[in-house]
Amino acid sequence: MDLTLKIWRQENRTAKGRFETYLVRGISPDSSFFEMLDVLNQQLVDKFEMPVCFDHDCREGICGACGLYINGRPHGPDSAVTTCQLHMRKFKDGDTITIEPWRAKPFPIIRDLVVDRTAFDKIIEAGGYISVNTGGVPDGNAIPIPKKNADVAMDAASCIGCGACVAACKNASAMLFVSAKVSQYAMLPQGKVEAKERVKKMIAEMDELGFGNCTNTGACEAECPKEISLSHIARLNRELYAAKIL
Amino acid sequence: MRTLFSSSVGKKLIMSLAGLFLITFLVVHLGINLLLFMDSTEPFNIAAHFMATNLVIKVFEIVLFGIFFLHMIYGLILSVQNMLARPVGYRKANHSQKSFFSKYMFHTAIILLIFLGLHLLDFYIKSKFLGGADTIIIDGEEYHDLATLVIERFQIGWVVIIYVIALFGLGFHLHHGFQSAFQTLGLNHPVYTPIIKFLGVLYSIVVTLGFMAIPVLIYFLK
Ligand code: HEM
Ligand code: SF4
Ligand code: FES
Numbered sequence: 001m002d003l004t005l006k007i008w009r010q011e012n013r014t015a016k017g018r019f020e021t022y023l024v025r026g027i028s029p030d031s032s033f034f035e036m037l038d039v040l041n042q043q044l045v046d047k048f049e050m051p052v053c054f055d056h057d058c059r060e061g062i063c064g065a066c067g068l069y070i071n072g073r074p075h076g077p078d079s080a081v082t083t084c085q086l087h088m089r090k091f092k093d094g095d096t097i098t099i100e101p102w103r104a105k106p107f108p109i110i111r112d113l114v115v116d117r118t119a120f121d122k123i124i125e126a127g128g129y130i131s132v133n134t135g136g137v138p139d140g141n142a143i144p145i146p147k148k149n150a151d152v153a154m155d156a157a158s159c160i161g162c163g164a165c166v167a168a169c170k171n172a173s174a175m176l177f178v179s180a181k182v183s184q185y186a187m188l189p190q191g192k193v194e195a196k197e198r199v200k201k202m203i204a205e206m207d208e209l210g211f212g213n214c215t216n217t218g219a220c221e222a223e224c225p226k227e228i229s230l231s232h233i234a235r236l237n238r239e240l241y242a243a244k245i246l
Numbered sequence: 247m248r249t250l251f252s253s254s255v256g257k258k259l260i261m262s263l264a265g266l267f268l269i270t271f272l273v274v275h276l277g278i279n280l281l282l283f284m285d286s287t288e289p290f291n292i293a294a295h296f297m298a299t300n301l302v303i304k305v306f307e308i309v310l311f312g313i314f315f316l317h318m319i320y321g322l323i324l325s326v327q328n329m330l331a332r333p334v335g336y337r338k339a340n341h342s343q344k345s346f347f348s349k350y351m352f353h354t355a356i357i358l359l360i361f362l363g364l365h366l367l368d369f370y371i372k373s374k375f376l377g378g379a380d381t382i383i384i385d386g387e388e389y390h391d392l393a394t395l396v397i398e399r400f401q402i403g404w405v406v407i408i409y410v411i412a413l414f415g416l417g418f419h420l421h422h423g424f425q426s427a428f429q430t431l432g433l434n435h436p437v438y439t440p441i442i443k444f445l446g447v448l449y450s451i452v453v454t455l456g457f458m459a460i461p462v463l464i465y466f467l468k
Contacts, residue, residue: 006337019337072338098338105331168340170349171328203253212331213254213324215351216426218344230344234434237255241432244250 001027001088004096005040007052010109017109019098029089033076034059034066036088053112059084061225064160067167068113069100074164074223082162082225102163104172106209119209120161120177126205127198128181130190149187156183158226165220165228171212176220178206179236180228186239196243203240254327255430257320262430264317265423269449271310276456282464287393288384294392298374318359325352347422357415364408368399400464409461417454424449 002025010017024043027036034056041051057065066083070076076086091097101109106119159180166174182199185191191198214233221230250256278297281290297303343349372378372395379390400406424446425439433442 069336069338072336072340073342074340100336100338103332103334103336105333168342170340170343172331173328200249203255204249207254210331212328213258214430215324215328215348216345216422216429217348219340219342222342222344223340230429231434234429234432237259237430238432240250240253240255241259244256 001093006098033086061085064162074167102167127201153187156180168219168223173214174211175214179232183232199239258430261320262427264313290393291389347418354415354419361412400461406461406465413458417450420450
């Protein structure tokens with residue numbers, strides 16, 4: 001496959017940034033999107049140019065490090081996959097592919113396509129944990145948990161914190177991420193102890209960091225590689241009302 | 247409580263409750279408007295008179311204005327914050343939203359706001375403060391002849407067109423707004439949510455066409 005790539009290049013946080021156009025030839029449809037970018041970067045290195053920076057780690061869809069905004073969609077044209085799981089067979093020979101970084105005020109660009117997602121860590125630090133007194137390992141079935149609740153908690157816990165929800169949302173809202181992180185504890189007895197404080201602090205932090213407000217548009221749910229559902233956002237709302245009012 | 251309403255979710259809560267109140271109000275409003283299609287103008291004038299003079303309704307009117315204000319002010323605050331949350335936009339827009347009209351809530355809101363001003367000026371202010379409606383006698387009591395005011399107004403083509411455009415705006419606003427309000431309230435359920443979405447679409451179609459029928463039919467029939 002021969003492809004034209006329009007890629008956002010930005011030297012550092014404060015540089016202005018611009019789109020650059022590159023050509024890559026002979027890409028196998030079976031290669032991954034990142035392998036295609038690796039080919040491009042090798043070309044650039046061979047010409048003594050700076051390679052395009054992009055984030056990735058596991059390259060198997062589990063770590064949440066990767067994330068490119070490809071042709072108007074976070075993680076590209078496939079559904080329920082991360083960028084690292086995207087394959088070139090989703091594109092056609094001769095295509096022009098526009099590659100942009102996540103755009104949101106709380107996610108400043110570090111370089112090229114790499115954004116700083118410390119904001120998510122700050123939200124987690126605000127309350128996305130349970131405090132446990134360490135001791136011996138408790139028996140796995142000492143606290144019975146209904147299967148239904150365990151399933152919902154597990155679904156929520158599959159969020160990898162990639163930020164595609166923020167990137168997709170027209171308001172750059174982090175509600176899907178926060179709702180997943182609140183839900184994964186809200187459904188479990190261990191999480192109930194700190195539930196009220198958790199939801200209040202995490203939402204306060206999210207607002208503080210400058211993420212937008214949810215307008216139930218649903219782009220996050222459509223683009224989330226882990227298919228986190230809007231029902232978690234409804235739960236997040238309920239948790240907050242309960243924490244504030246009751 | 248104070249901090250609930252200073253949070254993003256709390257502001258949305260106010261918007262959704264206010265929105266649902268407005269949705270209820272529109273049903274009453276439409277019900278009264280449809281009286282215009284009766285053979286005589288009396289039922290409409292009597293209902294309008296009741297709405298304008300009954301003490302309970304008068305209190306409600308103030309509540310209604312307050313709720314409109316809350317809905318608008320929080321809508322504005324949230325929308326501005328949302329615009330600030332992405333100072334540099336994308337070259338390629340994202341189209342994966344599940345609710346199409348959700349992207350245009352602010353745009354339809356502006357249409358509604360402008361329309362609201364015109365509409366209030368047209369009937370509410372004209373009849374209440376400017377003596378725009380004649381007085382008629384029904385069963386020995388004095389009434390404003392609002393029905394005639396309305397019918398005369400809707401003889402003018404461009405007025406009818408403005409109403410029709412604004413009502414499309416309302417329909418689109420409600421198409422997203424109706425179901426969105428329930429999600430904001432925390433109601434999301436595998437069985438009930440699809441029902442709510444269906445009712446929302448039904449409501450927005452019925453209300454839009456219902457209100458639209460009034461200027462359009464008056465223009466062509468009366
Ligand atoms: C009869 C008139 C109206 C009704 C019934 C109505 C109803 C609603 C409802 C139910 C929502 C969804 C709330 C939520 O998601 O929680 C909404 C959203 C909104 N409304 Fe209205 N509204 C009306 C008029 C207006 C007016 C006049 C304005 C502003 C000038 C306005 C501005 C907004 C905005 C900006 C949103 C966006 C929030 C979002 O995107 O979710 N609305 N409206
Ligand atoms: S909710 Fe989905 S899109 Fe958002 S951070 Fe988690 S995995 Fe990524
Ligand atoms: S690199 Fe780990 S999820 Fe993509």
